[in-house]
Amino acid sequence: MNELKTDHLAKEEDPPIFGNWTNVYIWLIIVNLVCVILFYLFMIYYT
Amino acid sequence: MNPIDWIVLGSTLALIVSYGIIKTRHVKTSESFLRGDGNMRWWLIGISIMATQASAITFLSTPGQAYADGMSFVQFYFGLPLAMIILCIFVLPLYYRLKVYTAYEFLENRFDLKTRTLTSILFLIQRGLAAGITIYAPSIILSTILGWNLNLTNVIIGFLVILYTVAGGTIAVSQTQKQQMIVIMTGMFLAFFYCISLLPENTGFGDAMFLAGETGKLNVIDFNFDLSNRYNVWSGLIGGTFLFLSYFGTDQSQVQRYLSGRSLTESRMGLMFNGLFKIPMQFFILLVGVMVFVFFQFNDAPLHYNPANTSLVMESNYAEEFRALEDEYQLVHEEKRALMESYTALRQSEGPGEGTRQLGDQIREKMSLENEYRDQARDLINRANPSLDTKDTDYVFITFVLNYLPVGLIGLLLAVIFSAAMSSTASELNALATTSIVDIYKRFFGGDKTDGHYLSASKYFTILWGLIALAFATFASLFENLIQAVNIIGSLFYGAILGVFVVAFFMKHIKGKHVFPAALIAEALVITIYLLDVYDVIELSFLWLNLIGCVLVMIASQILYYILRK
Numbered sequence: 001m002n003e004l005k006t007d008h009l010a011k012e013e014d015p016p017i018f019g020n021w022t023n024v025y026i027w028l029i030i031v032n033l034v035c036v037i038l039f040y041l042f043m044i045y046y047t
Numbered sequence: 048m049n050p051i052d053w054i055v056l057g058s059t060l061a062l063i064v065s066y067g068i069i070k071t072r073h074v075k076t077s078e079s080f081l082r083g084d085g086n087m088r089w090w091l092i093g094i095s096i097m098a099t100q101a102s103a104i105t106f107l108s109t110p111g112q113a114y115a116d117g118m119s120f121v122q123f124y125f126g127l128p129l130a131m132i133i134l135c136i137f138v139l140p141l142y143y144r145l146k147v148y149t150a151y152e153f154l155e156n157r158f159d160l161k162t163r164t165l166t167s168i169l170f171l172i173q174r175g176l177a178a179g180i181t182i183y184a185p186s187i188i189l190s191t192i193l194g195w196n197l198n199l200t201n202v203i204i205g206f207l208v209i210l211y212t213v214a215g216g217t218i219a220v221s222q223t224q225k226q227q228m229i230v231i232m233t234g235m236f237l238a239f240f241y242c243i244s245l246l247p248e249n250t251g252f253g254d255a256m257f258l259a260g261e262t263g264k265l266n267v268i269d270f271n272f273d274l275s276n277r278y279n280v281w282s283g284l285i286g287g288t289f290l291f292l293s294y295f296g297t298d299q300s301q302v303q304r305y306l307s308g309r310s311l312t313e314s315r316m317g318l319m320f321n322g323l324f325k326i327p328m329q330f331f332i333l334l335v336g337v338m339v340f341v342f343f344q345f346n347d348a349p350l351h352y353n354p355a356n357t358s359l360v361m362e363s364n365y366a367e368e369f370r371a372l373e374d375e376y377q378l379v380h381e382e383k384r385a386l387m388e389s390y391t392a393l394r395q396s397e398g399p400g401e402g403t404r405q406l407g408d409q410i411r412e413k414m415s416l417e418n419e420y421r422d423q424a425r426d427l428i429n430r431a432n433p434s435l436d437t438k439d440t441d442y443v444f445i446t447f448v449l450n451y452l453p454v455g456l457i458g459l460l461l462a463v464i465f466s467a468a469m470s471s472t473a474s475e476l477n478a479l480a481t482t483s484i485v486d487i488y489k490r491f492f493g494g495d496k497t498d499g500h501y502l503s504a505s506k507y508f509t510i511l512w513g514l515i516a517l518a519f520a521t522f523a524s525l526f527e528n529l530i531q532a533v534n535i536i537g538s539l540f541y542g543a544i545l546g547v548f549v550v551a552f553f554m555k556h557i558k559g560k561h562v563f564p565a566a567l568i569a570e571a572l573v574i575t576i577y578l579l580d581v582y583d584v585i586e587l588s589f590l591w592l593n594l595i596g597c598v599l600v601m602i603a604s605q606i607l608y609y610i611l612r613k
Contacts, residue, residue, distance in 0.1 A: 021135070021136075024319060025135070025136075028128050028131070028132065028319055028323060032125075035330075036268065039121070039268055039330065042267065043266070046256040046260035047265055
């Protein structure tokens with residue numbers, strides 16, 4: 001069990017709904033960053 | 048409670064349980080029972096993961112937390128999307144390739160049997176106790192406030208969960224969680240909008256938010272790096288990432304949810320779903336709490352929200368003092384209400400300026416006075432009976448629900464609490480049974496047994512763990528500090544367990560003979576650090592223990608590797 005390379009597995013898979021997996025991860029981070037920015041603006045606006 | 052509420056509550060629960068049983072009549076193999084048919088779609092996996100994490104106490108405590116301390120708790124979840132991405136890249140493909148039933152099964156493959164057994168036993172102890180608390184925590188609140196029998200409430204929740212979890216295993220858990228999340232989100236949205244509609248005529252959502260901001264409840268983001276502050280951006284991003292990595296990557300109650308996916312893609316999408324919706328969901332629940340806070344600023348707010356504590360102090364020698372305190376509190380509350388009305392009117396007519404600033408200062412002054420009275424009330428309760436838990440924020444939301452929501456909606460909100468308790472408990476029982484069967488029973492006492500035997504054994508283990516959880520929930524009422532102890536046990540062990548998995552994934556030269564003693568050493572050090580915090584030698588938020596435990600396992604493994612190599 002020393003061989004733990006897993007990259008090839010992703011290639012065997014169906015592509016995800018939104019482009020490749022790296023794009024999905026980047027989008028997830030962007031959407032969450034937008035959420036945090038919106039929370040920040042929300043906090044600033046109402047305080 | 049009105050009969051209509053009973054009907055809404057009873058029929059909602061009956062429908063969910065029957066749906067779970069009917070939908071899983073086809074479950075006839077142990078594979079199907081423990082891992083599902085490998086047929087789960089991504090959105091169902093995502094819902095199932097969220098429903099497992101959100102227990103009843105999430106919907107009772109979180110609004111109460113926002114009421115008392117504001118919305119800073121949302122930062123606790125900032126590391127969750129990062130954890131989801133790391134799991135998708137490194138952990139999921141491996142679990143899929145090895146076709147494991149449990150996360151611990153992988154550890155024998157990578158290290159040895161003793162490491163697998165150690166982590167699975169740690170999980171069984173920790174999760175077995177936690178399952179009892181998942182049942183007990185909402186029961187104690189509901190029984191206190193509604194006068195229900197505590198043990199009967201425990202038994203009802205436990206019995207309903209056991210019924211469908213035994214019938215359909217992991218498929219029943221996921222299928223019912225879909226219904227439960229619909230009930231939960233519908234109930235919370237209705238409660239939120241109804242709460243806004245109950246505000247005074249000239250106070251809208253925006254006005255309510257300005258008042259919440261003025262009183263310090265909208266502290267959503269805090270960039271100050273402070274190790275002793277539990278909720279800031281950094282503790283959430285760093286400590287939270289490690290906590291969620293260990294929870295979602297190594298806790299079987301979560302691993303089991305995404306291993307039942309149709310394919311690796313579906314499971315990854317399920318985790319992405321969780322990473323996308325979890326933070327907005329927590330934000331919303333906290334916002335409900337803030338709205339309830341604003342609501343109570345314009346309505347009669349009790350000095351202390353736990354009615355059992357209030358009755359007890361009223362029957363003690365401190366009744367007079369408590370009553371006097373209540374009168375003073377109400378006086379300040381009235382003055383503050385008038386100030387808030389003036390603040391809203393001034394803001395609407397002239398906008399923000401010197402006038403609103405001055406009113407804001409006065410409101411905050413009154414608030415700190417109110418908090419002082421609430422502290423004094425807690426002190427009186429404590430003097431009347433030192434063994435009582437005086438924290439009353441868990442009772443804030445349920446007090447609002449029972450006293451101000453209309454008939455029918457009360458029943459639905461109680462169904463929300465029951466559904467949340469059942470969805471978490473079902474995942475826990477399912478995971479406990481799976482680990483008991485796969486990592487202990489089959490591994491040590493297996494052999495030439497039929498699949499039918501393992502299916503029956505899985506069902507018996509589900510019943511057994513259900514009964515253990517129920518017994519623990521019953522005993523929990525006898526020991527006030529038990530819940531706290533269980534939470535501490537959880538945070539003490541998670542770091543080391545995660546460390547073992549991190550070493551397994553990223554330090555390929557490390558073997559079982561290095562990581563097993565390293566885990567024990569790290570655990571001892573984590574406990575020492577925790578004790579130093581308890582005895583005030585150092586000040587450290589418990590979230591950091593996950594990171595420390597994990598890093599210590601990695602360092603100790605590496606050191607042992609060098610020592611044993613020579």
